[in-house]
Amino acid sequence: MEYFKSSLKSVLGTAPAGTQSTGADTVERLVDRLQSSSLLDDRRDACRALKAMSRTFRVEVGAQGMDALRQVLEMDRTDCEIIGLALDTLCNITNPEMFDEEVDKHGPKNKIGEQFTEIFIKHSDSVGLVLAFLEEFDFRVRWPALKLLTHLLANRSKDIQEIILVSPMGVSKLMDLLSDSREVIRNDVLLLLIQLTKGNANIQKIVAFENAFDRIFDVIKQEGNADGGIVVEDCLLLMLNLLRGNVSNQNFFKEGSYIQKLTPMFQIPNEMEDNNFGGWSPQKVSNVHCMVQVVRALVAPSAPAQAVAACQRIMRACGLLQALCDILMASGVPADVLTETINTVAEVIRGNASNQEFLAGVMAPSTPPRPAIVVLLMSMVNEKQPFVLRCSVLYCFQCFLYKNEVGQTQLVQTLLPQGNEAPSLTTGQLLCGGLFSIDSLSNWFSAVALSHALIENISQKEQLLRVLLATNIGKPPVTLMQQCVMLLQQGNKTQCKLGLLILLCRWTSYCPLAVKSFLAIDSSVAYLTALLSSQENNDDLQEILLQSMCALLIGICVHFNDDSVSTYTKEKVCNLIENRIGWEKFQDAIGGIARHEIYSRTLKHPQPSAKNPSELLLDHEFCRLLKSLEGIIIKSVIDANNENKNQLSVMNLPDNTLISQYKDLIREQDIQIQRLNQANDFLTKEKQEFEAQVQELRSTVSHLRDQNLVLRAAQANIGDGKETSASSNNLDLEKELQMYKTMIADLENRLAEYTHIMQQHNEKDKENKESDLESQLKLKIDELEKLKKDQEALLELLTDQDSKITLYKERLIELGDKIESDESSGELDTDDQPESSN
Incomplete structure (x- = not known):
């Protein structure tokens, strides 16, 4: 007991003398009475008094009475009154919020409840005791036990989740409370289950297989579906916890025919014909938000493709997609509800040909009737519409075109001459209008939307080259690509340029004919190289991305170049890179996009994730294109440069074999030396x-x-006797x-x-x-x-000859003679122009 007093005093500090001393003494006497009294009535009175003091003197009651209260839970289980009092006292002690009575002593943000929770769960059987009391039907016991578990979970969620997970029938006891006829208990257990299922897949699975979905739908129906109160929102939040990111529960939901039960919830009467917002209360808006989030959890692009496709088919068959489109076209729908509904429709149709075709056939109730897609695009290119709504329309249109070759073809066809048909507003016209708008955000939206019509569709890239635009009266029309390059060069808003570069990179990739058309436009490459070779040290993210995209487009013009434009063959573009930009800077620029956080964030999810217009710079599919092309392009440019150097070596040094022999000879002499x-x-x-x-x-x-x-x-000194020796x-x-x-x-x-x-x-x-x-x-x-x-002299002669030939041609043209085109001149023949330009 002294341990609790000293430890909590060190954490909370010493309160002023007087009240603190009196309160502590009173609590100590009550705790002693609770532990030592042999009469149940005395213990009840002591417990009731401790409950009364646990709000004002929470620290004292918790520090001195925790063990005594646990003892009551163990020893007096048969008496509901004292058990209820003990549970209520523990609820006050572990409450995560501060009571008004104690704010003056401990401040508004002290974590007293969390500290007492840690002390309480140190005893391994404490939570098990509380779970056991949930089986007691008496309201005085069941409700405070439920509140205590809620407080413990709020304070130490991970610990309590693990304890409940291993407790015998722990989750089942909680699920049984959803059938309690007393709404307060049912509603509180909903809140507890929402906390319990957060971030724990195992508990989510157990709850789902404990018949949770049936019980949730029953409650939603009882409360009035979308028009219900906050209990409906709680049910939907619990359902969302069970489904989001949990493939097992998603399959169970689909196979249990629960998707069909969602449809009636979305069949909302159109009460807004007079634009009166009375029918959309704040609670109804929150409910519909949660409803569409449940649908999106089942068809999220990150989920397994087969499971998503199965859910999409069911949503179409059971009328859920129809109900969503009805909300989409209804009048008076609040903007935030409309935005989330558009996002939901987007993911229900994404990659599903049947659902995409269904949306293409939806007509808006306008005069004259227009396709829903056209009405949506009108909102996207309208700068007066909310930014988040415009982003959702772009996402929906991208999902409509995703793996939809028919839709892509129809979009491009609306940009081509239509014969004598009656003029009508089309998706292509809207995108072109947005592309040339003075609003840079409309430019970006339209360019990115148009780029999605070209994904994995080379034939549409070639068809788009035939699109002609009338500019000024009396002047010949220009191609769409020429207009895009002109806007790129003349524009002064970086966001607009980024959108145009996204379109041009998508258009030219994997399409040599589009590369040819781009290279044939005057100053197209010169503009890119000038922008990329700029030596300004700019830390602005938009400018960095702009240079990186220019480098990528130049790289595409090398890799997919068929050398049909003599002035910009692979060899000559590589020379420009080397002489004007530099290899190191070029490679660093291409890899520069992937180094930014905005790239990784955009790559994660197809839906635009920008919070404000200035952050809308990259597109998900463009980032995927960059990821697939970056290494290929760098390798291709390096290979082309090496080949170019080898060719130059052969041209400038005709006796290449002799030089090789010299090198071999020198190498041999080195070895001999x-x-x-x-x-x-x-x-x-x-x-x-x-x-x-x-x-x-x-x-x-x-x-x-x-x-x-x-x-x-x-x-000489030895005698004759020794002479022989x-x-x-x-x-x-x-x-x-x-x-x-x-x-x-x-x-x-x-x-x-x-x-x-x-x-x-x-x-x-x-x-x-x-x-x-x-x-x-x-x-x-x-x-x-x-x-x-000799070669320099020959080159001078050839240069002089070319100059004279050009001069003679100009003179002949002045004299009225017709000059036939020559393949070696490097000029485009008229037959090379798009068909519709004749």
């Missing part, structure tokens, strides 16, 4: 060893000579001396021979090789210099 140097080192070492041996032998000979002299002197010793010494002399002479001869051979060989080889190399290299260098001079 290395070998000679090694031989020289070996012979030098051997010479040093011989010299050491000679020196040693000379020393030995000198020693023998000295001995010989000594013997000779000794022989001395003579014999002298003879032996002379023989040994002779022998050493012979060895010395032999070694000296060998040393002289080695030295002579080594010097002669080295000097001769070096002189011969160096002389030969110098003469040959000098001869070949002279030849190469002559060839270079």
Whole structure:
């Protein structure tokens, strides 16, 4: 007990004298009475008093009475009144919120309840005791037990989740409370289950298989579906917890025919014909928000494709998609509800041909009737509409075109001449209008939307090249690509340029004909290289992305270039990159997009995630395109550059084979010189060893000579009797001396021979090789210099000839002669123009 007092005092500080002392003493007497009294009535009274004091003196009651209250739960289970009082007291002690009565003492943000929760659950069976009391039907026990669990869960959610997960029938006891006829208990258990199922897939599965969906739908129906109160919202939040990201529960929901039960909830009467918002109360708006989130959890793009497709089919068959489209086209729907409904329709139709076709056939109740898609696009390019609504329309249109070849074709067809048909507002016209609007956000929306009609559809890229636009009266029409390049060059808003670059990158990728058309436009490449070669150090994200996209588009013009535009072949574009931009800067620019957080965020989900217009810079599908092309393009540009250098080497050095022979010869001579140097080192070492041996032998000979002299002197002093012996010793010494002399002479001869051979060989080889190399290299260098001079003279003649030919052509044109096109001139033939430009 003293431990609790001291530890909590250290955390909370010491309260002023007076009240604190009196309160602590009173609590101590009550706790002692609760523990020591043998009469149940006395213990009830003590427990009732502790409950009354637990709001004002929470710290004292918790520190001194925690063990006593747990003892009551264990020993007095049969008395509902004292159990209810003990549970209520524990609820006050662990309450995550601060009571008004204690704010002055401990402040409004003190985590007293969390600290007492940690103390309470240290006893392994504490939560089990509380769970057991849920089976007691008496309201005085069941409700405070439920509130106590809610407080414990709010304070230590992970710990309580694990405890309940391993408790026998723990989840089942909670689920049974959903059938309680007393609404307060039913509603509170809903709140507890919402907290309990957050972030724990195992508990989510157990709750789902405990018949949760049936019980939830029953409650929603009882409360009035979308028009119900906050209880409907709680039910939907619990359902959302069970479904979001949990594939097992999603399959169970689908196979249990629960999707069909969602349809009646979306069949909302159109009460807004007079634009009166009385029918959309704030609670109804919240309910519908939760309803569409449940639908989106089943068809989220991140979910397994087969499961999503199955749910999409059911939603179409059971009328859910129809009900969503009815809300979409209804009048008076609040903007935030309309936005979320559009996002939901988007994901219900995404990648499903049947559902996409269904949306294409939905007509808006307007005069004259218009397709729903057209009405949606009108909102997207209208700068007066809310930003989030415009983003949702873009997402819906992207989902409509996703893997929808028919829809892509129909969109491009609306941009081509339609014959004598009555004029009508089309998706293509709306996108072109948005593309050329003064609103940069409309430019971006329209360019990105149009780019989605070209995904994995080369034929539509080629068809789009035929689109002609009338600009000014009296002037010939221009192609859509020419207009896009012109807007890119003349625009002053970066967001608009980013959108146009997204469109152009998508258009030209995997389509050599589109690359040809882009390269044939005047100053198209020059603009990109000028922007990319700018040396300004700009930290602005939009400017960085702009340069990176320019680099990507140039790289696409290398990789998908068929060399049909003579002025911008692969070789010449690579020369521009090397001379104007630099290889290192070019590669760094292409990889620059992927280094930004906006790229990774956009890549995660197809839906635009920007919170305000200035953050809307990249598109999900463009990021996927960049991810797939980045490495390929860099490799292609490097390979093309290497090939270009090899070709230049062959052109500038006609005697390439001879140069190769020189290199081989020099390499061979280097090897021979290395070998000679090694031989020289070996012979030098051997010479040093011989010299050491000679020196040693000379020393030995000198020693023998000295001995010989000594013997000779000794022989002169010895008598005749010893003459024979001395003579014999002298003879032996002379023989040994002779022998050493012979060895010395032999070694000296060998040393002289080695030295002579080594010097002669080295000097001769070096002189011969160096002389030969110098003469040959000098001869070949002279030849190469002559060839270079001849080639420079030839190039000057060719340049002069081209200039004269151009001058003569201009004069002939002035004189009225017709000049036939020549393939070698590099100009586009009229047959190469799009069909509709004739």
